[in-house]
Amino acid sequence: xxxxxxxxxxxxxxxxxxxxxxxxxxxxxxxxxxxxxxxxxxxxxxxxxxxxxxxxxxxxxxxxxxxxxxxxxxxxxxxxxxxxxxxxxxxxxxxxxxxxxxxxxxxxxxxxxxxxxxxxxxxxxxxxxxxxxxxxxxxxxxxxxxxxxxxxxxxxxxxxxxxxxxxxxxxxxxxxxxxxxxxxxxxxxxxxxxxxxxxxxxxxxxxxxxxxxxxxxxxxxxxxxxxxxxxxxxxxxxxxxxxxxxxxxxxxxxxxxxxxxxxxxxxxxxxxxxxxxxxxxxxxxxxxxxxxxxxxxxxxxxxxxxxxxxxxxxxxxxxxxxxxxxxxxxxxxxxxxxxxxxxxxxxxxxxxxxxxxxxxxxxxxxxxxxxxxxxxxxxxxxxxxxxxx
Amino acid sequence: xxxxxxxxxxxxxxxxxxxxxxxxxxxxxxxxxxxxxxxxxxxxxxxxxxxxxxxxxxxxxxxxxxxxxxxxxxxxxxxxxxxxxxxxxxxxxxxxxxxxxxxxxxxxxxxxxxxxxxxxxxxxxxxxxxxxxxxxxxxxxxxxxxxxxxxxxxxxxxxxxxxxxxxxxxxxxxxxxxxxxxxxxxxxxxxxxxxxxxxxxxxxxxxxxxxxxxxxxxxxxxxxxxxxxxxxxxxxxxxxxxxxxxxxxxxxxxxxxxxxxxxxxxxxxxxxxxxxxxxxx
Numbered sequence: 001x002x003x004x005x006x007x008x009x010x011x012x013x014x015x016x017x018x019x020x021x022x023x024x025x026x027x028x029x030x031x032x033x034x035x036x037x038x039x040x041x042x043x044x045x046x047x048x049x050x051x052x053x054x055x056x057x058x059x060x061x062x063x064x065x066x067x068x069x070x071x072x073x074x075x076x077x078x079x080x081x082x083x084x085x086x087x088x089x090x091x092x093x094x095x096x097x098x099x100x101x102x103x104x105x106x107x108x109x110x111x112x113x114x115x116x117x118x119x120x121x122x123x124x125x126x127x128x129x130x131x132x133x134x135x136x137x138x139x140x141x142x143x144x145x146x147x148x149x150x151x152x153x154x155x156x157x158x159x160x161x162x163x164x165x166x167x168x169x170x171x172x173x174x175x176x177x178x179x180x181x182x183x184x185x186x187x188x189x190x191x192x193x194x195x196x197x198x199x200x201x202x203x204x205x206x207x208x209x210x211x212x213x214x215x216x217x218x219x220x221x222x223x224x225x226x227x228x229x230x231x232x233x234x235x236x237x238x239x240x241x242x243x244x245x246x247x248x249x250x251x252x253x254x255x256x257x258x259x260x261x262x263x264x265x266x267x268x269x270x271x272x273x274x275x276x277x278x279x280x281x282x283x284x285x286x287x288x289x290x291x292x293x294x295x296x297x298x299x300x301x302x303x304x305x306x307x308x309x310x311x312x313x314x315x316x317x318x319x320x321x322x323x324x325x326x327x328x329x330x331x332x333x334x335x336x337x338x339x340x341x342x343x344x345x346x347x348x349x350x351x352x353x354x355x356x357x358x359x360x361x362x363x364x365x366x367x368x369x370x371x372x373x374x375x376x377x378x379x380x381x382x383x384x385x386x387x388x389x
Numbered sequence: 390x391x392x393x394x395x396x397x398x399x400x401x402x403x404x405x406x407x408x409x410x411x412x413x414x415x416x417x418x419x420x421x422x423x424x425x426x427x428x429x430x431x432x433x434x435x436x437x438x439x440x441x442x443x444x445x446x447x448x449x450x451x452x453x454x455x456x457x458x459x460x461x462x463x464x465x466x467x468x469x470x471x472x473x474x475x476x477x478x479x480x481x482x483x484x485x486x487x488x489x490x491x492x493x494x495x496x497x498x499x500x501x502x503x504x505x506x507x508x509x510x511x512x513x514x515x516x517x518x519x520x521x522x523x524x525x526x527x528x529x530x531x532x533x534x535x536x537x538x539x540x541x542x543x544x545x546x547x548x549x550x551x552x553x554x555x556x557x558x559x560x561x562x563x564x565x566x567x568x569x570x571x572x573x574x575x576x577x578x579x580x581x582x583x584x585x586x587x588x589x590x591x592x593x594x595x596x597x598x599x600x601x602x603x604x605x606x607x608x609x610x611x612x613x614x615x616x617x618x619x620x621x622x623x624x625x626x627x628x629x630x631x632x633x634x635x636x637x638x639x640x641x642x643x644x645x646x647x648x649x650x651x652x653x654x655x656x657x658x659x660x661x662x663x664x665x666x667x668x669x670x
Contacts, residue, residue, distance in 0.1 A: 068438070071564070074661060085440075112441060114440055116442065118557060118558050118564070
């Protein structure tokens with residue numbers, strides 16, 4: 001009986017090996033050579049240096065390839081490839097080009113392989129890529145501080161004001177939080193797709209975002225249910241919920257920092273006062289959201305400090321990563337995790353809202369809650385005008 | 390760019406610079422000279438810049454094809470065999486019966502003999518005339534066709550230069566511009582010339598996708614005979630331009646020793662491969 005069971009597993013496996021062996025030996029009966037050489041040379045990062053450009057490239061195509069010529073702005077140019085011009089599959093290389101680039105001008109760099117396949121990289125506005133120096137490190141950290149910690153802490157300072165609200169008004173504020181979190185969820189997902197699209201296609205950046213988001217969402221919910229069963233308590237403690245929200249928003253702010261850091265590094269955005277003000281206005285609502293679950297409790301000061309740091313500090317880390325070591329595929333992964341975490345918070349708060357209203361025999365989509373939700377969305381929408389670049 | 394290795398692509402460009410195909414010569418009963426040429430169309434990968442392979446369609450395995458040469462009044466027979474993957478033909482410029490004009494496609498595996506009398510003297514060109522034209526010409530099916538005047542030209546160092554371009558990604562824009570099919574060929578290996586020696590350049594433009602190409606010589610002036618005709622108004626200048634299919638003869642002497650640059654005066658073409666040096670000794 002047991003032997004029979006084992007055989008039923010083995011039969012398809014043996015057949016599979018047979019089929020694969022046949023195809024490997026005799027071909028699949030379709031044309032063996034592609035009509036044109038398939039070569040995929042990815043330009044992952046372009047560094048602008050004092051003497052020219054450094055391109056970090058990888059071969060993500062199915063075959064080895066050789067970089068034979070380089071053109072900068074429609075002019076054939078001398079270059080060097082380290083370790084060598086021939087890249088095996090998944091090999092990485094560094095192309096160094098001496099070029100008298102012009103500050104602020106766009107520069108198009110074409111890498112041409114032996115078979116005439118062209119990969120194009122663009123420097124939107126040439127400016128020295130920031131090196132990892134202490135002063136740059138501090139400057140980038142400061143941007144993250146302004147964009148993350150400052151607005152969230154300011155938002156949290158509204159806590160004493162919101163504390164006087166009635167139960168229904170508090171629920172209205174929670175609905176507002178759902179609105180702004182929904183905006184952040186969609187925004188984070190969209191940013192993830194945008195960054196993921198820049199990653200080499202073999203890594204399927206978009207799928208990384210989806211996988212990271214759905215797994216994070218389900219794992220957090222699963223962990224939550226496990227905790228509840230174990231401790232036999234009902235739902236999150238208010239502080240636990242605030243903590244969860246801070247963590248989700250923190251990951252979102254990491255993504256925001258990533259975008260800002262890499263834009264500055266690529267010379268695509270200038271650090272203007274206007275932009276800092278924009279981010280402060282945009283992110284201040286995140287602080288209100290984090291404070292909302294705590295309205296029925298008496299938190300300590302250091303709880304606020306902790307929440308502010310968890311939600312805001314990742315923006316600092318994001319600007320560093322974006323500015324100095326940006327890689328699209330890691331960016332997609334982080335943003336996917338952030339989107340999943342935010343979605344879980346939306347789920348939890350919505351559940352709390354609905355249960356609370358059910359307990360009091362009220363409709364959960366009241367005018368107050370609907371207005372709160374709408375205001376949450378609209379505040380995020382309009383304050384985003386300041387930070388879209 | 391500064392690369393002194395002589396790759397296959399460079400060797401082709403260098404060979405085409407001074408090699409002329411006079412055909413197999415016999416004398417007919419009436420005293421007329423008969424020249425017979427073998428022309429085979431074959432698909433061949435050509436190195437058009439260091440390390441860059443171009444899937445070309447060629448006459449006799451090079452881009453441009455051989456520089457056919459004869460004297461006005463000769464009887465010419467071009468035995469054409471198509472060993473390529475597409476129908477091709479040879480369309481010669483000059484004066485000849487329309488049935489020898491190369492408008493009929495010669496299919497792969499077929500052959501055809503073009504026969505006509507060489508006239509008028511001057512610099513002609515030839516190219517494939519099968520549709521789509523831009524594709525057949527750009528792929529490499531073209532070359533110079535020189536008909537010498539009956540009264541020979543003054544002896545000189547004779548150079549053959551066909552200006553052309555290569556579009557690698559088929560977006561209708563050339564990535565490389567070359568002379569005789571190899572980018573920066575004569576920049577890395579200057580063309581050696583003797584002081585005060587007469588230099589005659591048979592220059593034609595078979596660049597596809599661009600309206601014009603040009604030739605500019607540094608630190609000197611030359612005499613330019615459009616279409617290689619002495620009776621055409623000539624120019625004494627240092628820069629000339631040619632539209633697609635235009636050609637002419639440049640005659641020049643260098644009175645100082647040293648390195649003279651020549652290039653297309655379209656800076657983009659120059660920087661994409663159409664740049665070279667004469668070295669006067």
